[in-house]
Amino acid sequence: MELQKQLQNEKAAPEGKPSLWSSLFGKMDVRAYTMVGALVLIWVLFGLLDPTFLTARNLSNLFTQMSVTSILAIGMVLVIVAGHIDLSVGSIVGLTGGVAAILSNWMGLPAIVVILGTLAAGAILGMLQGWLVAYKMIPAFIVTLGGMMVFRGALMGVTNSMTIPVSDSVLALLGNAYFAQGFGIIIAVLAIGLIVWSTLKKRRSRQKYGFEVAPLGVDIIKVAALSLLVVLFVFVMNAYKGIPFPIIFVIVLAAIFYFLSTKTTFGRHIYAIGGNIEAARLSGINIRRKTMMIFLLSGLLASIAAIVLTSRLASATITAGNMAEMDAIAACVIGGTSLMGGAGTVLGALIGALVMTSLDNGMSLMGMESFWQYVVKGSILVFAVWLDISGRRKGAK
Incomplete structure (x- = not known):
C-alpha cells in the first residue's frame, strides 16, 4: 500500500516537484474549502430568493451581527482544541453586559472604567471556572453548565430582571460606529x-x-x-x-489569537494537550496552568463580546447572550474544530460564524418562522460533527 501511494504521488508530481493541484489544495484543509463553498452557495441561494440579501446595507449588517459570535468562537477554539467545552460564555456575555450597564448607568462611571471593569469581570469568571476544571478536576462540561445557570441567575439578581439602558456616547460608538x-x-x-x-x-x-x-x-x-x-x-x-467598528474588533482579535495559537509555545502546548494529554504531561507541559489560562481567555473574550452587544443594543437585558454559546460551538465545529480536541483554527471558526450568521440573516429576511432557524442550524451542526468523525475514522484506517 505504501509503495502504491508513493508511485501515485510521483505520477502526480514528476521529478519531485509538486503539481498545481497539490500546491493549491493538497496541504490545505479540505474542510475549510468545503465550508467556503457552502458559504458561497448560501449567499447565492438567499440572493436569488431575496434580492436585498446581497445589498451593501444587508451585508454590512450581516458582518456586524456576526461580530459577537465570532469573538466568542475565537475563544471557544482554544477551549475545544484543548479537549474541553465552555457552555457558560453566553451567560457571561449577559452578566458582564449587565455589569457594564450598571457601572455606566447606575454608577455614572466614565467609559474607560466601565470597559476595564467589564473585562476584569469576564476574566475573573473565566479564571474561576478554569481553576475548578484544572485544579479541582471537575469536568468542564459540569463546571460550565453550572456556570451557565449561575451567571444567568446572577444577571437577573443584579439587574432586578430589568432592562438597563446605556446612554454613554463613547460606549455607543463601540458597537454602532x-x-x-x-x-x-x-x-x-x-x-x-x-x-x-x-x-x-x-x-x-x-x-x-x-x-x-x-x-x-x-x-x-x-x-x-x-x-x-x-x-x-x-x-x-x-x-x-x-x-463597521465591531468588525475591527473581530479582525484584531483574530490576528492576535491566530498568532497566539500558531506562533507561540503556549499555542503549541494547547494543541499538544488536546492531541494527547498523557504525552503532553510526560513532555513537561504544565497542563493545569494552561487549562486555567484558556478558560480565562474565553471569559475575557466573552466580556468583549458583551461590550459590543450592549453597545449595539444600547441596553443590557436578561436575555442578552441567550444561546450564544451554542452558536459559538457550532461556528467552531462547522469551521473544522474537532470536538475530540487537538485540531481547529481561528480562521475556520470565523468562517463557521459567517455561515451561522448568514443562515440567520437570510432566513429572517425571508420571513421564515424562528423555529426553522434552530432546525437548520442544529442539523448543520450534527452534519459537521459527522464529517469530523468520518474523517478521523478514514484517517485511522
Whole structure:
C-alpha cells in the first residue's frame, strides 16, 4: 500500500516537484474549502430568493451581527482544541453586559472604567471556572453548565430582571460606529501588503532551510485571490457607510489569537494537550496552568463580546447572550474544530460564524418562522460533527 501511494504521488508530481493541484489544495484543509463553498452557495441561494440579501446595507449588517459570535468562537477554539467545552460564555456575555450597564448607568462611571471593569469581570469568571476544571478536576462540561445557570441567575439578581439602558456616547460608538471610507482603503492597502510580505517571507524561509516550495505561479494565484477578497470586502462596506467598528474588533482579535495559537509555545502546548494529554504531561507541559489560562481567555473574550452587544443594543437585558454559546460551538465545529480536541483554527471558526450568521440573516429576511432557524442550524451542526468523525475514522484506517 505504501509503495502504491508513493508511485501515485510521483505520477502526480514528476521529478519531485509538486503539481498545481497539490500546491493549491493538497496541504490545505479540505474542510475549510468545503465550508467556503457552502458559504458561497448560501449567499447565492438567499440572493436569488431575496434580492436585498446581497445589498451593501444587508451585508454590512450581516458582518456586524456576526461580530459577537465570532469573538466568542475565537475563544471557544482554544477551549475545544484543548479537549474541553465552555457552555457558560453566553451567560457571561449577559452578566458582564449587565455589569457594564450598571457601572455606566447606575454608577455614572466614565467609559474607560466601565470597559476595564467589564473585562476584569469576564476574566475573573473565566479564571474561576478554569481553576475548578484544572485544579479541582471537575469536568468542564459540569463546571460550565453550572456556570451557565449561575451567571444567568446572577444577571437577573443584579439587574432586578430589568432592562438597563446605556446612554454613554463613547460606549455607543463601540458597537454602532463606522469607519470613514478612506480608512477602509488604508486597511485594504495594508492587508494586501501584509499578504504579499507574509507569502514572500514564507517562500524565503522554506528555501533557506531546504523545504519544498510551491511554484511561484501558485503563490501568485493565492495572493491575487486573497487580495481580491480584501478589495471586495472594503468596496462593499464603503458602498454603505464604511467598515463597521465591531468588525475591527473581530479582525484584531483574530490576528492576535491566530498568532497566539500558531506562533507561540503556549499555542503549541494547547494543541499538544488536546492531541494527547498523557504525552503532553510526560513532555513537561504544565497542563493545569494552561487549562486555567484558556478558560480565562474565553471569559475575557466573552466580556468583549458583551461590550459590543450592549453597545449595539444600547441596553443590557436578561436575555442578552441567550444561546450564544451554542452558536459559538457550532461556528467552531462547522469551521473544522474537532470536538475530540487537538485540531481547529481561528480562521475556520470565523468562517463557521459567517455561515451561522448568514443562515440567520437570510432566513429572517425571508420571513421564515424562528423555529426553522434552530432546525437548520442544529442539523448543520450534527452534519459537521459527522464529517469530523468520518474523517478521523478514514484517517485511522
